[in-house]
Amino acid sequence: MLPNEAGEVNNPLRDNIAWFLEAEREKRELLHQHMAELFKTSPGQGLAYRTYIRTMRKQNNVTLRTVEQMARALEVSIATILVGGAKLQPWAHELTEKSIRARLADIINSERERRNLLRYQMAELLGVSEITFTKLERAAGNISVDTIAAVGDALGRDPATFLFRKRRQPAPTGLNRRGRSPRLR
Template sequence: MKRDDGGVVNNPLRVNIALMLERERAKRGLSHMHMAELFRTADGEKLAYRTYIQTVRQKNNVTLTTLQIMANGLQVSVAGLLAGRKKVPEWAHRLDENAIRKRLARIIDFERQRRTLHRYEMAELIGVAEATFTKLQRASGNISVDTIAAIAKALKLGPVTFLFSEKIPPTADLAVFDKVEK
């Protein structure tokens, strides 16, 4: 994805994430420094302040792993960060970064089969190398929001709409999650 003269990429997911972070910061009455302190990895390490600021300024190609850290710190869902003010189905709020990777893999495979494309043709269509496409299909690797937006654009779909569409049912993992939670 290309940057404008100010270094900002035209990616609606970046916009949604930045808006959500700013909204949460204002709601909590925190400075940027204190907001960034909320974001810690499972090992207790802080997310870099620079990562947070660049994300708020929409200059950072944030990954699903980083979004999960932010969502955990704010006690919101990854889907909520990605969607911003857009409404998503309730089940989408229970998806973690791994479930979103799996969902993206299912969507890509669904679209590839629907369009009767070979794997290399689908990789070409969505603008990634075949090795990257293989990682996407296997739901592995740390996928960035720019990659998600680029896939959506190539498929002529809205990034939030296609990720959380009811056309493709929630992943099987969610059914297991629901049983454990009840």
């Protein structure tokens, strides 16, 4: 995902985060400076004002951990910030950064199996390096919203909501040639 001349990236997750932060700022009648202060966890910790402003301008590729920090400070769910007003099932509001990474890993691994792709092929389909793919499939690391949006796009799903939909049940695939379930690879 490449930025335009204004430094913005066409990513619905960035759009939703910026929209939500602005709506909350207006609702709370805060200046940007005071809004940014809400995200500080202790002196010298938390989001810097510059990070907050770049996020508001959609110029910052924030990570799930940053979104979780914002959600905690605003007393909302991560899902609420990411979906930008879309309706969600109540269970989606309970998801943490860690459980969202796990859902993403499950989706990626299920799709790889469904499409019968090798890991490097799935990485190519998603437009990520093999190292990044390994992190994604293992639910490891701190995933950015640009990566989530790219995965959603590559899989033909709405980047803003695909993580918060009920999981599709994979069709039974039987056993592989070693007599194991394909999920054990």
